[in-house]
Amino acid sequence: MAVPKLALDRPFTYLLDEEQGAGTGSLVAVPFHGRTVNGWVLGRGTEMPAGKLLRVRSVRSPVRFFDAAMLSLLRWVSHRYIAALATVIERSHPPRVAGEEDATSAPVAGPVTVPSLRAVAEPVEPFLLEPGVSTWQRPLPGEEGASCTAAVRACLELGRGAIVLVPEADPVPWTASAVLEEFADRSVAFLGGEPRTRYRTWLEILAGRYDVVVTTRPGVFAPVPNLGLIWVSREVHPGHREDRAPYYHVGEVAVARARIHRAACVLSSFAPSVDTVAQIHDGSVRESRPDRTTERANAPLVETTPPEGEDRSARLGALLKSVRSAALIVSRRGYGVARVCRTCGEPAACAACRGPIVVRRGIPRCGVCAASGRCANCGSEAFGVERGGTERVAEWAARVSGVPVRLSADAGPPAAPGPGTVLVGTASAVKDVGPVRLDLVAILDPDRALRRAGVHAAEQALATWMEAAAWSGPRSGGGRVLVQTRRAGHPAIQALVRWDPLPYLRSEAIRRTEAGFAPGHGVYRISGSSNLPDLLRAAGAVTVLSTTAERGTLCLVAVPPERLEGFRREVLRLAADGSVDRVEAEPQL
Known part of the structure; x- marks a missing residue:
């Protein structure tokens, strides 16, 4: 059934006439509990169920949306992420536009404009x-x-x-x-x-x-x-x-x-x-x-320096005065963070959700719910601001540097690094732009990035730093990477300096295992009844963290791969009896 509900995630058997021209992957209309609903043909039934079989009413599309091999993959996704097969099938192709199925000579989508980047043929292992x-x-x-x-x-x-x-x-x-x-x-x-x-x-x-x-x-x-x-x-x-x-x-x-x-x-x-x-x-x-000798020869030169106020340092200022191209990567947007209400003296917090208040383009707003920045205590919009972020760094860099400064904004065409400019942006400004060569790449606040909550925060930060650092070219080319940190010995910083991420990432794997979320284990956020934690432990979860939600209980669980099939079956049963109402796989922790 094309009904995205875990409680109905099982095949149903219908009679399909050969002259209807349907087969595996066809979209059909079938009777179901007094209604006509869409369904997907999964193949021939292997067993004849008891009772009277209903007939497929019509074939909705001449397209076969999947074959047997693709169905195997879709079923794997359904099992791995504990999602209804109907949901997986619908996500596996764009929304249907029936008029396109009848077109006999539809033109190809318009060409994408790309620069001349013809690659040199290289041998492939x-x-x-x-x-x-x-x-x-x-x-x-x-x-x-x-x-x-x-x-x-x-x-x-x-x-x-x-x-x-x-x-x-x-x-x-x-x-x-x-x-x-x-x-x-x-x-x-x-x-x-x-x-x-x-x-x-x-x-x-x-x-x-x-x-x-x-x-x-x-x-x-x-x-x-x-x-x-x-x-x-x-x-x-x-x-x-x-x-x-x-x-x-x-x-x-x-x-x-x-x-x-x-x-x-x-x-x-x-x-x-x-x-x-x-x-x-x-x-x-x-x-x-490549071998380590080749890697190191092509790696950037990385130096560290302690940070000073407002995401900058004396070393950064000196380098900016002498370079013709640079990229400055900051972990936060805007001009600064409101710390205290100037009217009542209370710590700054959003009146709507008590989240942090940030200043962007001169306007205070909540960094969580985006509401207008008003003090939760007195309603004032006047705050003492701790300056720092992309806007403040760009303002300062424009005074120090002898070349134009470009701010990578949240909206509009993305700014790209290149000669004759200083690019200022967050991790979102680090893109696949090809073999750029900059005089300087500066990671301004890696310590803040490493303190961010989240299982994947550190590995994503390191990947971003390495992609940005590559813009400076090999150490023999004259470019350099400056990392402003008070934790120069941190394994993630050393991974960047040595241009070798694996030792640090292996230690991260150990840390996650000790925390109960080992690599390779399925992680799920599941909501349901008050006794849900005990039910999920009995189903095979090795880690269960729970909290009371607005309606029932919210659990974060980890499941070893060898237990996943049985765990999924039990979750489907719990969904059918009402003990589970929502499953989210691999949440952004």
């Missing part, structure tokens, strides 16, 4: 394309586009198709641009767009019109015929995590699809995720990286 094998590849700075293009070319020479997954579409990442230009008419940019165009492109992919699909996270399900390669660019980027049910992570689904469809999967990044490091350790993911 044979095991990168081994069917069913996943590999973490660490490219040299500026070389992911060439590496990806070479792997895709080798895949096409074997007569198979490829999917290249990037975490964001605006601007088009350099790796995506390189692939799209290199393979021209054989490739397509499946990157956003209005619904009709997006669905038309998906139908063309299904029909086999393209051998190479460059796409964002929904494209991990793209129906590329005879798939041979899935390339995941910047695998740690938060854009690879789906924020709607079934809440999947692209890297994990890509590895599963490679295994199920006998394709190769490459997870590409300067610093892998902790989960990938754990898989490298247990042998389920291979490792491909």
Whole structure:
């Protein structure tokens, strides 16, 4: 049934006449509890249920939305993320536009404008394309586009198709641009767009019109015929995590699809995720990286200095006076944070939700609910502000530097690093822009980033620092990276200095295991009845954290992979009897 409810997550049997022309993957209309609802044909039934069988009323679409191999992947996603199969199927393709299904010669989606980035052919390690094998590849700075293009070319020479997954579409990442230009008419940019165009492109992919699909996270399900390669660019980027049910992570689904469809999967990044490091350790993911001599020769020169007030330092000021290009990365936006109400003297807090009040573009607003900044105690809008953030840094840098300063804003066209400018931005300003060479890259407040709450905060911070640091080029080229920190010996800072993330990420894996959330364990946020914690422990969860919610109980649980199938069955049973009302997989902790 196309009914996204866990309580109904099971197959139902109907009679389907052969002359209706439907089969596995067809969208049909069926009677269900006195109504006509949509359903998906999953295949022939293996057992005849008792009672009278009802007939399929009609076939809603001539399109076969999935075949048996894709159904295996969709079922894996449903099981791994404890989501209704109907929800997974609906998320595996764009919303249907019936008029496009009847088009006999629909034009291809408009071309994406990309710079000239033709990659130089490079030899590809044979095991990168081994069917069913996943590999973490660490490219040299500026070389992911060439590496990806070479792997895709080798895949096409074997007569198979490829999917290249990037975490964001605006601007088009350099790796995506390189692939799209290199393979021209054989490739397509499946990157956003209005619904009709997006669905038309998906139908063309299904029909086999393209051998190479460059796409964002929904494209991990793209129906590329005879798939041979899935390339995941910047695998740690938060854009690879789906924020709607079934809440999947692209890297994990890509590895599963490679295994199920006998394709190769490459997870590409300067610093892998902790989960990938754990898989490298247990042998389920291979490792491909240059030797340490080559890595160090191509690594940036990193120095540390203690920070001073307002996210700056004397060393940073001296460097800015002498450089012609720079990128300054700050962990917070705006001009500063309100600390005290000037009217009543109480600590500043939002009147609506008691969250922190930040100042952006001269206007105080709540950093949590975005309400107008008013004191929770007296309603005043006058605050004493601790200055610091992108706007304040940009204001200061404009006075110190001899070149124009560009602020990477929250909205509008993203600013890019380049010669003759100083770019100021947060982690969101760090994008795949290709082989940029800057005189200076400064990480202004890594200590604040490391203090942020969240299981994945540190690994994402390190990945961002390394991507930004690569803009300064190799140490022999004259560029440098400045890290303003009071914790120069912190393992994450040392990972950046040494240009080697694995020792730190292995220690993070140990830390998570000790905290009860080991890498590879399924993590779920589940809400339900007051006795839910005991029910989830009995179902197989090894870690259960609970709190009282507005309606019932909210639990955060971790489940070992070997217990996941049984845990899912029990959660479905609990959903059917009303003890569970919502499941969110892999929440952003």
